[in-house]
């Protein structure tokens with residue numbers, strides 16, 4: 108179960124709850140329409156739609172935000188959790204048998220661990236006992252795999268230190284003499300496959316969001332095509 112919060116451009120909010128299938132449909136539609144969708148570590152997602160104002164052309168776009176957060180937060184998905192979830196999401200299908208989860212015909216998750224996965228909302232059990240890796244688990248793992256950072260700009264540096272052979276730096280007395288101001292930053296991600304040299308920290312933060320939105324969109328598209 109997800110708690111849904113809709114914040115309109117005029118700052119009014121509406122709240123409601125929605126199930127897993129509804130949440131996935133909402134995210135799928137948002138990705139198709141090109142809105143910004145970003146998974147959260149709690150196992151939810153934030154959808155942002157920029158609405159350009161038509162009445163005042165100097166006004167910045169206004170934001171319409173939809174947040175879906177699981178009622179029970181996923182918490183950190185550990186390596187052991189991931190192994191169990193991998194078994195549950197495997198080819199043979201999984202189902203609840205007594206208090207344990209049978210994963211295919213060879214594996215099973217013992218009652219204690221199975222109960223915790225279900226209580227944390229990482230595994231969904233349907234009325235017929237079929238167990239699946241939940242949307243909450245998939246969003247949480249994705250967000251935890253893509254933990255981004257931005258580097259603080261170096262500030263005043265000697266031109267040669269940043270490969271600048273043209274500038275002689277500031278003509279000022281004191282510590283800043285001969286130095287230039289380097290406001291460049293780098294955005295990088297814990298997935299190690301990604302980093303971006305940015306103009307400044309604001310740019311780096313924006314790029315980091317874009318990276319997380321790209322990987323979220325890819326996941327949502329995958330899940331949508333699985334669901335048919």
Ligand SMILES: [Zn+2]
Pocket residue numbers: 252253254296297298299300301318322
């Ligand atoms: Zn990443």
